[in-house]
Amino acid sequence: MQRIRIRYAKRGPLRFTSHRDFARAFERAVRRAGVPIAFSQGFTPHPKISYASAAPTGVASEAEYLEIGLQATADPVAVRASLDAALSPGLDVVEAVEARPGTSLADRIDASAWRIELPGVKPDTLGQAVAAFTAAGEVLVERLTKQGRRTFDTRGAVAAISVISESAAPSEVTGIPCAILDLVVRQVTPSVRPDDVLAGLRVVADLEPPVPPRATRLAQGTLTAQGAIVDPLEADRDETPIGER
Amino acid sequence: MSVPSVFPQLEQLLPRISKPIQYVGGELGAVVKDWDSATVRWALMYPDAYEVGLPNQGVQILYEVLNELPDVLAERTYAVWPDLERLMREHGVPQFTVDAHRPVGAFDLLGVSFATELGYTNLLTALDLAGIPLEARDRTTDHPVVVAGGHAAFNPEPIADFVDAAVLGDGEEAVLEITGIVRAWKAEGSPGGRDELLLRLARTESVYVPRFYDVDYLPDGRIQRVVPNRADVPFRVHKRTTMNLDEWPYPKRPLVPLAETVHERYAVEIFRGCTRGCRFCQAGMITRPVRERSITTVGQMVKEGLEFSGFSEVGLLSLSSADHSEIGDICSGLADQYQGTNVSLSLPSTRVDAFNITLAQELSRNGRRTGLTFAPEGGSERIRKVINKMVSEEDLIRTVVTAYSNGWRQVKLYFMCGLPTETDEDVLQIARLAHEVIRAGRAATGSKDIRCTVSIGGFVPKPHTPFQWASMCSPEVIDDRLRKLKAEINSDRSLGRAIGFRYHDGEPSLIEGLLSRGDRRVGAVIRRVWEEGGRFDGWSEHFSYQRWVDAAAAVLPGFGVDLDWYTTRERDETEVLPWDHLDSGLDKDWLWQDWQDSLSEYEQDDCRWTPCFDCGVCPAMDTEIQIGPTGRKLLPLTPVTSAR
Ligand code: B12
Ligand code: SF4
Numbered sequence: 109m110q111r112i113r114i115r116y117a118k119r120g121p122l123r124f125t126s127h128r129d130f131a132r133a134f135e136r137a138v139r140r141a142g143v144p145i146a147f148s149q150g151f152t153p154h155p156k157i158s159y160a161s162a163a164p165t166g167v168a169s170e171a172e173y174l175e176i177g178l179q180a181t182a183d184p185v186a187v188r189a190s191l192d193a194a195l196s197p198g199l200d201v202v203e204a205v206e207a208r209p210g211t212s213l214a215d216r217i218d219a220s221a222w223r224i225e226l227p228g229v230k231p232d233t234l235g236q237a238v239a240a241f242t243a244a245g246e247v248l249v250e251r252l253t254k255q256g257r258r259t260f261d262t263r264g265a266v267a268a269i270s271v272i273s274e275s276a277a278p279s280e281v282t283g284i285p286c287a288i289l290d291l292v293v294r295q296v297t298p299s300v301r302p303d304d305v306l307a308g309l310r311v312v313a314d315l316e317p318p319v320p321p322r323a324t325r326l327a328q329g330t331l332t333a334q335g336a337i338v339d340p341l342e343a344d345r346d347e348t349p350i351g352e353r
Numbered sequence: 354m355s356v357p358s359v360f361p362q363l364e365q366l367l368p369r370i371s372k373p374i375q376y377v378g379g380e381l382g383a384v385v386k387d388w389d390s391a392t393v394r395w396a397l398m399y400p401d402a403y404e405v406g407l408p409n410q411g412v413q414i415l416y417e418v419l420n421e422l423p424d425v426l427a428e429r430t431y432a433v434w435p436d437l438e439r440l441m442r443e444h445g446v447p448q449f450t451v452d453a454h455r456p457v458g459a460f461d462l463l464g465v466s467f468a469t470e471l472g473y474t475n476l477l478t479a480l481d482l483a484g485i486p487l488e489a490r491d492r493t494t495d496h497p498v499v500v501a502g503g504h505a506a507f508n509p510e511p512i513a514d515f516v517d518a519a520v521l522g523d524g525e526e527a528v529l530e531i532t533g534i535v536r537a538w539k540a541e542g543s544p545g546g547r548d549e550l551l552l553r554l555a556r557t558e559s560v561y562v563p564r565f566y567d568v569d570y571l572p573d574g575r576i577q578r579v580v581p582n583r584a585d586v587p588f589r590v591h592k593r594t595t596m597n598l599d600e601w602p603y604p605k606r607p608l609v610p611l612a613e614t615v616h617e618r619y620a621v622e623i624f625r626g627c628t629r630g631c632r633f634c635q636a637g638m639i640t641r642p643v644r645e646r647s648i649t650t651v652g653q654m655v656k657e658g659l660e661f662s663g664f665s666e667v668g669l670l671s672l673s674s675a676d677h678s679e680i681g682d683i684c685s686g687l688a689d690q691y692q693g694t695n696v697s698l699s700l701p702s703t704r705v706d707a708f709n710i711t712l713a714q715e716l717s718r719n720g721r722r723t724g725l726t727f728a729p730e731g732g733s734e735r736i737r738k739v740i741n742k743m744v745s746e747e748d749l750i751r752t753v754v755t756a757y758s759n760g761w762r763q764v765k766l767y768f769m770c771g772l773p774t775e776t777d778e779d780v781l782q783i784a785r786l787a788h789e790v791i792r793a794g795r796a797a798t799g800s801k802d803i804r805c806t807v808s809i810g811g812f813v814p815k816p817h818t819p820f821q822w823a824s825m826c827s828p829e830v831i832d833d834r835l836r837k838l839k840a841e842i843n844s845d846r847s848l849g850r851a852i853g854f855r856y857h858d859g860e861p862s863l864i865e866g867l868l869s870r871g872d873r874r875v876g877a878v879i880r881r882v883w884e885e886g887g888r889f890d891g892w893s894e895h896f897s898y899q900r901w902v903d904a905a906a907a908v909l910p911g912f913g914v915d916l917d918w919y920t921t922r923e924r925d926e927t928e929v930l931p932w933d934h935l936d937s938g939l940d941k942d943w944l945w946q947d948w949q950d951s952l953s954e955y956e957q958d959d960c961r962w963t964p965c966f967d968c969g970v971c972p973a974m975d976t977e978i979q980i981g982p983t984g985r986k987l988l989p990l991t992p993v994t995s996a997r
Contacts, residue, residue: 303452
């Protein structure tokens, strides 16, 4: 069975698509595009689609990943184009590559890079909050999880946190100053998400953004010792055309 | 003058509410057009939550029909949940369309589709959020013309103060005609303002403009008469009927939501209308005559609809789908075509006969087996004669047992409670029937692993039906009967365990009854309930019976009437009913005769297979029954891409 790994993006208004919503839309797109998807065995066969951890509803992403299994060989370039055309604009299929046999996508993802825009927050104020957060050994926050209310540390999972811009930039929407936060967070359980880090900043420095911040996942992959994130599809890309291996 | 999108403001609120995806649009099939190049702009509303409103056939059809015109723009809007409503008020965000997030107040027309009366309070929320005055008489040329349609618009009197106009019946041609009138009036420079436009609409004789009619009352509270208050509008307004459904194959580009909705499937109406003549069924009475879509058009629509949408389920819809003259060929033809794919086909099965099971089996060839539902509606043979549901007990049991023998483990049975002339005994018969079904099913299959669910709805008398004169049961009587029924079902532990019991309490039905047969005075009750916070009355978690009772008690005595007067009171033959000036084609004398026949438990045949019984519709509306068979077949021409 050929397996194809796909990077997709959730952009603009469609960042409010939940993971379940996306999964349904993707299955419909597979049918519309006529992709020869393979099905699981059993009484109610399911199409072979598996997802890497999905960004929370409302968070945009440039780097979501999934893998599909096919019953007939297809050209990943054509698969990308046809799936992208079959999905609403804003749910965009960015790249598709054939998976190297014997490897697993999940094994190649242990961290995410996020960018959070905080309209109405001065970069200085954010800088001070970030300093307090970095200095703390542990920052406990509370969130409702599937297991009920849980208190967990947000500091430990954060590999890097910095304020990247002083310029009053991308919030053309509100026309007010906007601080931007860059974050690298390791994948842990329970997962630490952008809003958990923001909750952490509230705990350590009373940071209260006046309007809802806007988060985007920029990358997912393996975190190197140098703090870089390795693209999980890197190892699958191959100069050899399909079929000649 | 272009109209800016409110999305930037809305976007700030979306992270703070539940299920934001329902407000962002972006569905496949959605159309966004340039505002300035359109000459006539419609906002179409389904006055309930997006998850219920999006799949609505009526709105999807009108949306597509209108957007096919190059100079017309149609966008959709739905009721917003209270969490968003609160934030919109706080931040001054108006009611918006989901397509381009334009403010509803900026459109020329706001068309609202009322499938149920329980959407009335949501209309008021939307008007208020849109900045449109609640009362039609306070509106100016700056405000959209608010037009009601859908089945509830056959008696729009309770919302007469809030709408500018109402259309009875099929909307395909009506919206085109209205569009033409608005286009011409705007091109002439809007002569005579709003009044002139409404007058031009009223003169078509198929658009009802309530403000041009006065209602006089008798001292005892009944209506004396409803008459035009100006010379140039018709005495009666007639319903619209779309003939030749093959020429109207909509939806061609069905809306495919990202959000989860009540149904995700491509729905194709295989026919409109129904002449089985169930006396409680407003949908059947007001959509006559029967007009079939041909087998070939159905096949074509299914093929193109699936290709466009990527849906994996097809619904073959109508009021009684097994009655299509070529239903057997449609089902087997489609089953052949989609064999080996993971497309599943379904038919809302309600007819109680073995043929239905044959069809269901045909459709489940592909693996997935949808539930089987039968609707005997009445528990006793006697009450089934009263409501004209011609099913004998033997038929019912034989049919259900056939289903069990063919592998179905679970069957749903629909009944009503509170029907005219009903006694406790009629309702208790439901338990006996259900017991018998399980007993016979166990005997036939030799298995204890079979179940049936008994689902009970409260009867609500509707305008333009033979039961429009009937009295409703009080909620206490209904609730008491349902309690007794439940006890009776469980009186046999072994059988009772195999029977599920679902019901609605009597209270919401009583309010639906008030709204269904209400007149203009009921508008004040709706307004008061809304002011007191009434929203989403179709949802039990939002509906408050007390709020309606209190509002009725505060408002109605001022008119010398009360809640009971509208609901539990039986009307007599001579009473002027609030909708008598609205013509569904049904002859009032025929309806009265059918009501009398009902009381003497006399049944009425179906005019599709027996001679015309003169209900009045065809001559009044200049329509005719349009049915097959065409004799054509669905050939498996092109092998559908195998996706499995
Ligand atoms: C028949 C019926 C069914 C049948 C077939 C549905 C069908 N044909 O689409 C079946 C059994 C499948 C069914 C299923 C369900 N139904 Co149903 N159904 C109905 C019923 C009785 C008629 C609908 C119908 O014939 N539609 C056909 C379309 C084309 O007609 P239409 O919408 O009336 O629109 C035409 C005209 O009225 C007019 N028009 C409409 N709006 C407007 C507006 C303007 C401005 C103008 C000018 C004209 C106009 O133009 C349209 C085109 O000609 C309605 C009740 C009613 N009175 O409408 C309930 C109703 C719509 N269903 C309802 C429900 C809840 C359901 C289910 C969710 C039940 C369930 N739990 O599964 C499902 C989901 C259906 C789906 N969305 O796919 C509810 C909706 C409740 C709500 N809160 O809004 C209703 C209102 C019944 C009720 N009172 O509870 N249903
Ligand atoms: S007028 Fe006659 S043929 Fe037409 S719907 Fe009524 S009974 Fe049937």
